Amino acid sequence: MTDxxxxxxxxxxxxxxxxxxxxxRDPELELNIVDLGLIYSIIIDKGKKEVAITMTLSTPAxxxxxYIKGGVELMTKEAFKDYVVAIVITFVPExxxxxxxxxxxxxxxx
Amino acid sequence: MELADHHIPxxxxxxxxxxxxxxxxxxxSILTFISAGDFKGHFFQPHLLAITHLTVLGWGTMIIMxxxxxxxxxxxDSKLYSERIPVVSFILLLFGTCLLVHSFWNxxxxxxxxxxxxxxxxxxxxxxxxxxxxxxxxxxxxxxxDFILTAHLWLIVTAVIGITLLLxxxxxxxxxxxxxxxxxxxxxxxxxxxxxxxIGVSSRxxxxxxxxxxxxxxxxxxxxxxxxxxxxxxxIEGMVLKSTRWHLVYISLIIAGxxxxxxxxxxxxxxxxRKKMDAGMxxxxxxxxxxxxxxVLLIAAVMCYHDTPVSVxxxxxxxxxxxxxTTLIMGQTYKTLPFIVWMHLTKPDRLADLQPKDLYxxxxxxxxxxxxxxxxxxxxxxxxxxxxxLMYGGCVMMTAASALYCSHVFYxxxxxxx
Numbered sequence: 334m335t336d337x338x339x340x341x342x343x344x345x346x347x348x349x350x351x352x353x354x355x356x357x358r359d360p361e362l363e364l365n366i367v368d369l370g371l372i373y374s375i376i377i378d379k380g381k382k383e384v385a386i387t388m389t390l391s392t393p394a395x396x397x398x399x400y401i402k403g404g405v406e407l408m409t410k411e412a413f414k415d416y417v418v419a420i421v422i423t424f425v426p427e428x429x430x431x432x433x434x435x436x437x438x439x440x441x442x443x
Numbered sequence: 444m445e446l447a448d449h450h451i452p453x454x455x456x457x458x459x460x461x462x463x464x465x466x467x468x469x470x471x472s473i474l475t476f477i478s479a480g481d482f483k484g485h486f487f488q489p490h491l492l493a494i495t496h497l498t499v500l501g502w503g504t505m506i507i508m509x510x511x512x513x514x515x516x517x518x519x520d521s522k523l524y525s526e527r528i529p530v531v532s533f534i535l536l537l538f539g540t541c542l543l544v545h546s547f548w549n550x551x552x553x554x555x556x557x558x559x560x561x562x563x564x565x566x567x568x569x570x571x572x573x574x575x576x577x578x579x580x581x582x583x584x585x586x587x588x589d590f591i592l593t594a595h596l597w598l599i600v601t602a603v604i605g606i607t608l609l610l611x612x613x614x615x616x617x618x619x620x621x622x623x624x625x626x627x628x629x630x631x632x633x634x635x636x637x638x639x640x641x642i643g644v645s646s647r648x649x650x651x652x653x654x655x656x657x658x659x660x661x662x663x664x665x666x667x668x669x670x671x672x673x674x675x676x677x678x679i680e681g682m683v684l685k686s687t688r689w690h691l692v693y694i695s696l697i698i699a700g701x702x703x704x705x706x707x708x709x710x711x712x713x714x715x716x717r718k719k720m721d722a723g724m725x726x727x728x729x730x731x732x733x734x735x736x737x738x739v740l741l742i743a744a745v746m747c748y749h750d751t752p753v754s755v756x757x758x759x760x761x762x763x764x765x766x767x768x769t770t771l772i773m774g775q776t777y778k779t780l781p782f783i784v785w786m787h788l789t790k791p792d793r794l795a796d797l798q799p800k801d802l803y804x805x806x807x808x809x810x811x812x813x814x815x816x817x818x819x820x821x822x823x824x825x826x827x828x829x830x831x832x833l834m835y836g837g838c839v840m841m842t843a844a845s846a847l848y849c850s851h852v853f854y855x856x857x858x859x860x861x
């Protein structure tokens with residue numbers, strides 16, 4: 334999961350976006366995709382009005398993959414109206430259960 | 444990177460299989476109730492043959508074929524090779540099974556039983572080809588795919604032996620007695636088709652559902668060679684040498700393979716992040732516990748081969764299908780069907796209001812499990828003790844659970860109409 338440092342100049346924007354992305358949930362695990370660790374990086378270019386998100390899926394053939402990607406795009410456009418949104422799906426590094434946040438693990442009963 | 448949407452097969456390739464299988468389960472319960480007394484006698488009789496084939500083809504194989512059309516693209520990271528083949532396979536399997544079961548029930552060995560068996564064989568072959576070609580496009584090659592492909596191979600072998608046995612009824616060309624080949628047919632079907640497929644699919648799904656951090660795939664490889672080694676030797680000795688002398692050794696190989704699979708599941712569970720299990724997963728683990736039951740009965744049957752009471756052999760087969768397979772499928776239905784229906788309900792321009800868990804009633808799954816399991820154990824006790832009051836009691840509970848399951852399946856499917 335991408336961590337947003339408090340010293341990051343875009344701290345507030347990124348946190349706001351992460352909160353919006355938290356509304357997208359994995360349908361099988363019933364956990365939001367941020368705590369699931371699917372978001373790898375967020376780059377916000379206010380000058381060009383662009384948001385670039387690099388994310389992954391739990392498996393390349395995840396049947397809910399298109400829904401999750403669509404949800405990320407939808408929520409990003411909701412948070413940053415008039416911005417161009419670019420989403421890149423990567424499988425490097427491969428997602429593993431170790432990427433789940435402490436909150437997520439607690440929710441899953443670990 | 445190709446994304447999920449391209450891997451989602453059309454509804455018609457999956458949903459009809461679930462619906463037909465659910466109706467078959469209710470039919471099985473009713474037929475079992477009607478024929479409960481027959482379970483006290485020899486297992487080789489028309490009504491039991493009809494019920495067994497309805498269980499194996501109309502229930503087990505039907506739902507497994509439908510589910511594999513959904514799961515294979517996930518397991519093989521590849522699109523289903525054809526979406527037309529599953530539709531043709533479904534129609535052939537449905538009509539073939541109806542003809543076959545009807546003919547067995549009336550012990551009518553004329554044209555209809557051969558037509559039914561041929562339709563089933565064509566259906567299974569088409570399905571196996573579709574799965575093989577789907578896996579051929581797979582971007583990954585692993586032991587799980589090997590399990591699934593080999594299971595399909597054993598399925599075809601089982602069906603071919605079955606048709607040979609039907610022909611033997613008419614032409615009596617096989618050198619050994621009919622019951623000898625019937626045992627080989629049943630063993631290959633149970634361990635080759637059902638067991639290997641269940642191991643293959645569950646080895647992918649269990650760590651995925653539990654979020655396991657450790658998968659000891661080496662255990663699966665050992666299990667694969669032990670089970671297939673045992674099956675090949677069983678087939679050679681049974682069909683070519685016409686003997687059962689070393690049966691216990693081959694069965695021990697299969698059981699050893701099963702133990703390695705259990706060890707794999709144990710590691711998955713121990714390293715799981717997701718410890719909270721829903722009713723579907725709980726029922727799956729109950730089924731994995733029940734799997735020891737038929738094998739204990741099998742060892743008992745083989746060790747006392749010359750004077751094994753037929754009730755033990757009937758109980759062995761019954762515990763495998765009505766215990767292990769049925770419990771497992773009932774549990775996994777709630778892990779797969781709501782998700783399949785949910786995928787067809789979601790819209791690309793908004794977040795889903797409902798999640799898969801909202802499409803079924805968790806409490807009803809628990810009630811269904813608590814009704815079915817005691818019913819099954821009661822019926823099994825009835826077979827072993829030859830006590831028909833126990834059987835009828837068990838039947839009533841299993842019929843209630845089956846009706847509940849069937850209604851639940853159609854309730855889930857019905858969301859697609861909204």
